[in-house]
Amino acid sequence: MANTGTKGDKVFHAVVFAAALSIILIVAAVIAVMFQSAIPSMERFGIGFLFGREWKPAQEEFGALPFIFGTVTSSVIALILSIPVSLGIAIFLVEQAPKKLARPIAFMVELLAAIPSVVYGLWGIFVLAPLIREYIGPFLQTYVGFLPIFQGRITGIGMLTAGIILALMITPIITSVVRDVLEAVPHTQREAALALGATKWETTMIVLGNASSGIAGAVVLGLGRAVGETMAVTMVIGNSPQIVASLFEPANTIASLLAANFAEATDEMYLSALIEIGLVLFLVTFIINAFAKLLILSVASKTNAAKQG
Amino acid sequence: MSETATTFERKRRGINLLMTSLTAVCAVFTIAVLVAILGYIGVRGISSLSIEFLTDTPKPVGEGGGIGNSILGSAIMTLLAAFIGLPVGIAAGVYLAEFGKNWFGNTVRFVADTLIGVPSIIIGIFVYTLVVLPMGRQSGFAGGLALAIIMIPIVARTTEEMIGLVPHSMREGALALGAPQWRVTWNIVLPAAASGIATGAMLAIARVTGETAPLLFTALNSRFYNYYLDQPMSSLTVQIFNYATGPFEVEHAMAWAATLLLVTLILVINILVRFFTRKRF
Amino acid sequence: MESKISVKNLDFFYGSNQALYDISLDIPEREVIAFIGPSGCGKSTFLRTLNRMNDTIASASVKGSVMMDGKNIYASGTDVVALRRRVGMVFQKSNPFPKSIFENVAYGIRINGIHSNKADLEERVERALKNAALWEEVKDRLNSSAFGLSGGQQQRLCIARALAVQPEVILMDEPASALDPIATQKIEELVVELKRDYTIVIVTHNMQQAARVSDRTAFFMLGKLVEFNPTQKMFTNPDEKLTEDYITGRFG
Numbered sequence: 001m002a003n004t005g006t007k008g009d010k011v012f013h014a015v016v017f018a019a020a021l022s023i024i025l026i027v028a029a030v031i032a033v034m035f036q037s038a039i040p041s042m043e044r045f046g047i048g049f050l051f052g053r054e055w056k057p058a059q060e061e062f063g064a065l066p067f068i069f070g071t072v073t074s075s076v077i078a079l080i081l082s083i084p085v086s087l088g089i090a091i092f093l094v095e096q097a098p099k100k101l102a103r104p105i106a107f108m109v110e111l112l113a114a115i116p117s118v119v120y121g122l123w124g125i126f127v128l129a130p131l132i133r134e135y136i137g138p139f140l141q142t143y144v145g146f147l148p149i150f151q152g153r154i155t156g157i158g159m160l161t162a163g164i165i166l167a168l169m170i171t172p173i174i175t176s177v178v179r180d181v182l183e184a185v186p187h188t189q190r191e192a193a194l195a196l197g198a199t200k201w202e203t204t205m206i207v208l209g210n211a212s213s214g215i216a217g218a219v220v221l222g223l224g225r226a227v228g229e230t231m232a233v234t235m236v237i238g239n240s241p242q243i244v245a246s247l248f249e250p251a252n253t254i255a256s257l258l259a260a261n262f263a264e265a266t267d268e269m270y271l272s273a274l275i276e277i278g279l280v281l282f283l284v285t286f287i288i289n290a291f292a293k294l295l296i297l298s299v300a301s302k303t304n305a306a307k308q309g
Numbered sequence: 310m311s312e313t314a315t316t317f318e319r320k321r322r323g324i325n326l327l328m329t330s331l332t333a334v335c336a337v338f339t340i341a342v343l344v345a346i347l348g349y350i351g352v353r354g355i356s357s358l359s360i361e362f363l364t365d366t367p368k369p370v371g372e373g374g375g376i377g378n379s380i381l382g383s384a385i386m387t388l389l390a391a392f393i394g395l396p397v398g399i400a401a402g403v404y405l406a407e408f409g410k411n412w413f414g415n416t417v418r419f420v421a422d423t424l425i426g427v428p429s430i431i432i433g434i435f436v437y438t439l440v441v442l443p444m445g446r447q448s449g450f451a452g453g454l455a456l457a458i459i460m461i462p463i464v465a466r467t468t469e470e471m472i473g474l475v476p477h478s479m480r481e482g483a484l485a486l487g488a489p490q491w492r493v494t495w496n497i498v499l500p501a502a503a504s505g506i507a508t509g510a511m512l513a514i515a516r517v518t519g520e521t522a523p524l525l526f527t528a529l530n531s532r533f534y535n536y537y538l539d540q541p542m543s544s545l546t547v548q549i550f551n552y553a554t555g556p557f558e559v560e561h562a563m564a565w566a567a568t569l570l571l572v573t574l575i576l577v578i579n580i581l582v583r584f585f586t587r588k589r590f
Numbered sequence: 591m592e593s594k595i596s597v598k599n600l601d602f603f604y605g606s607n608q609a610l611y612d613i614s615l616d617i618p619e620r621e622v623i624a625f626i627g628p629s630g631c632g633k634s635t636f637l638r639t640l641n642r643m644n645d646t647i648a649s650a651s652v653k654g655s656v657m658m659d660g661k662n663i664y665a666s667g668t669d670v671v672a673l674r675r676r677v678g679m680v681f682q683k684s685n686p687f688p689k690s691i692f693e694n695v696a697y698g699i700r701i702n703g704i705h706s707n708k709a710d711l712e713e714r715v716e717r718a719l720k721n722a723a724l725w726e727e728v729k730d731r732l733n734s735s736a737f738g739l740s741g742g743q744q745q746r747l748c749i750a751r752a753l754a755v756q757p758e759v760i761l762m763d764e765p766a767s768a769l770d771p772i773a774t775q776k777i778e779e780l781v782v783e784l785k786r787d788y789t790i791v792i793v794t795h796n797m798q799q800a801a802r803v804s805d806r807t808a809f810f811m812l813g814k815l816v817e818f819n820p821t822q823k824m825f826t827n828p829d830e831k832l833t834e835d836y837i838t839g840r841f842g
């Protein structure tokens with residue numbers, strides 16, 4: 001394509017090619033730079049780094065497990081809360097609401113994604129945390145307080161608050177992907193169900209069956225976002241590296257550990273340990289996102305095939 | 310038989326009504342949350358907004374002060390990010406749209422999409438190790454660079470998408486006149502896609518204006534008006550974070566006021582973009 | 591003659607575009623009625639008014655009445671879900687669900703709660719597949735995906751799926767247009783078979799097909815019903831000049 005002869009074409013191609021290449025170079029450089037900085041920590045602690053339960057920078061003891069635990073738990077809470085709501089909104093927008101209503105609602109849901117993370121954090125500290133301390137927490141303890149996850153003192157700052165904030169933040173992302181996926185389901189599938197006397201909801205279940213791998217992709221994408229979310233979490237989770245059952249207790253995640261401590265890490269081994277845990281976060285989110293993309297792509301190719309007959 | 314059939318039917322219709330109403334409830338609930346967040350920001354933020362607040366620099370607790378330097382810092386770093394990120398991102402998008410139907414293009418597309426999903430704090434760490442450590446101090450330049458890196462893949466992908474919307478016939482018309490490929494792209498395709506690309510650029514700018522994590526240890530913060538890119542620089546988001554997590558009531562109020570400003574800016578961009586794209590496409 | 595469906599003065603609109611003008615016609619029970627006419631004349635639209643499938647199109651509106659067993663299906667308070675169970679439909683392109691062959695046929699039985707137990711369900715699925723002349727070809731792979739079937743088999747699966755809920759009327763919109771001659775012939779034989787138990791309305795572009803399978807034929811043009819007569823008469827001695835021109839043109 002580039003060899004249509006003129007010099008202009010060659011220069012033009014070279015310039016845009018370099019720009020495209022830069023994206024790959026950035027990612028390669030991120031990996032290389034972080035890997036290199038993480039070497040001292042990796043050599044010193046080996047694989048045990050990931051399983052250590054103590055994080056004491058002053059004693060040069062670095063175990064990542066509490067942060068991995070916090071990241072996984074807060075993300076799982078977020079998914080549990082967000083998946084039904086996101087699916088509900090997407091179904092409402094695609095299968096039920098008239099177009100005139102669906103558009104503004106979809107836009108408002110998307111606006112939620114435009115609100116910066118630090119704003120969610122602020123809102124979490126001053127609105128959500130008191131709500132949990134005064135109402136939600138006591139309510140849960142009254143009715144399901146026998147569960148270990150709902151025991152203990154409620155300060156309003158902790159794992160549950162972080163999970164709820166995360167749920168709010170990933171809901172617009174999951175919703176918008178699920179919407180696209182549902183819209184891609186051929187109309188004939190709905191008609192087939194309706195023609196058999198299916199109710200609206202039964203028809204919706206058929207549509208969901210068609211869209212299942214795309215929905216899985218949307219959920220995985222939401223998971224990726226939750227795992228990497230930083231500011232909002234660091235502001236409400238309490239930044240305490242502990243592994244306990246109670247969701248009312250403070251905890252910590254990888255991303256919020258980095259946000260809270262990176263600037264103060266002057267000691268070389270401390271910095272290296274932080275970068276190693278950052279590298280773990282990077283690789284995990286990279287893999288999650290790649291996986292999400294493959295799932296969503298598989299839907300696109302499947303529906304294309306269906307459309308062609 | 311008919312007896313059980315009717316209870317079965319009733320149950321079926323009941324589930325249908327319940328579930329379809331629940332989906333509506335999900336939508337209403339989410340919008341209520343949006344309204345609650347925005348409303349609370351409005352109510353809390355408006356009371357502390359004033360000219361002094363928008364122009365002053367921070368003062369010791371209790372003596373007033375403002376976020377003028379943070380506004381300036383955010384503006385400088387966002388501009389720097391746009392200055393680096395937009396040309397590179399748009400050029401990469403042009404590559405993807407015009408030459409990207411090969412394995413290299415697919416790789417770039419894939420890497421860009423995954424880079425978009427990488428936590429922005431990782432970019433902060435990357436720039437810290439690459440720029441801040443060698444320079445020996447945090448700087449507005451480092452902050453702007455981190456934001457630029459976040460912008461590039463976003464801009465690249467929206468640019469590609471927008472160029473994809475330009476009808477093929479337009480291209481062929483110009484090629485048939487004997488124009489070289491780069492002229493076709495430059496004179497025909499890019500202008501046709503310009504408004505779409507601008508839209509994507511605006512959204513990317515709105516996005517990085519709200520970023521905090523990548524600035525925390527690249528630009529750090531500063532209490533003064535700072536025009537120099539090699540010095541630590543304040544930003545609205547980092548300032549909000551500091552005020553919000555501090556112990557003082559007056560600073561919390563300032564965090565809300567700064568948030569009102571930030572969110573208004575971001576929402577206005579989003580709404581304008583929506584308004585214009587709706588008309589165009 | 592008992593008429594199963596009786597349409598009176600039906601007008602149909604897509605937004606402000608009128609697609610059907612003042613259609614009146616009676617469909618007798620247990621007969622095959624063919625709808626013919628040039629592309630875009632409103633055959634599909636009319637067919638879909640008979641099970642209110644057009645309700646899914648936001649801009650659509652209907653005037654007039656469609657009586658089924660003496661009740662207007664457009665009367666307010668009509669249970670559309672129940673109506674569609676009584677009036678099954680087979681579409682132009684086969685549209686099996688992404689489920690196994692068995693589950694495709696079982697779906698309608700399950701949601702409507704027709705079966706009494708698992709054995710009954712299996713029996714009903716088998717019967718539907720046999721009635722759709724598909725049983726012999728799929729009985730050994732009921733649990734494999736429906737997408738693994740050929741186009742003709744998929745279409746017969748969709749017919750089996752429609753039969754399984756025991757409808758009274760079956761609407762077919764060009765059910766064989768995407769199939770090869772042998773698969774088409776199977777579907778045609780099936781339609782004639784099914785006439786014993788069901789009232790069937792079939793849209794077709796194939797004049798021979800209409801002549802072979804139907805008892806009566808309705809000829810539409812530009813949204814109007816031009817002629818509705820026994821097929822025999824329609825193809826030998828139509829009342830309208832237009833019909834004759836169209837049929838001879840298409841046969842030639």
Ligand SMILES: Nc1ncnc2c1ncn2[C@@H]1O[C@H](COP(=O)(O)OP(=O)(O)OP(=O)(O)O)[C@@H](O)[C@H]1O
Binds near residue numbers: 627628632
């Ligand atoms: N969903 C729709 N919205 C608006 N107009 C429609 C819609 N479906 C069909 N029409 C229009 O209504 C008219 C009748 O269409 P219909 O599909 O009923 O014709 P048809 O006789 O079935 O044609 P064919 O033989 O090509 O299937 C056409 O002018 C068509 O363009």
Ligand SMILES: [Mg+2]
Binds near residue numbers: 633634635763
């Ligand atoms: Mg048709």
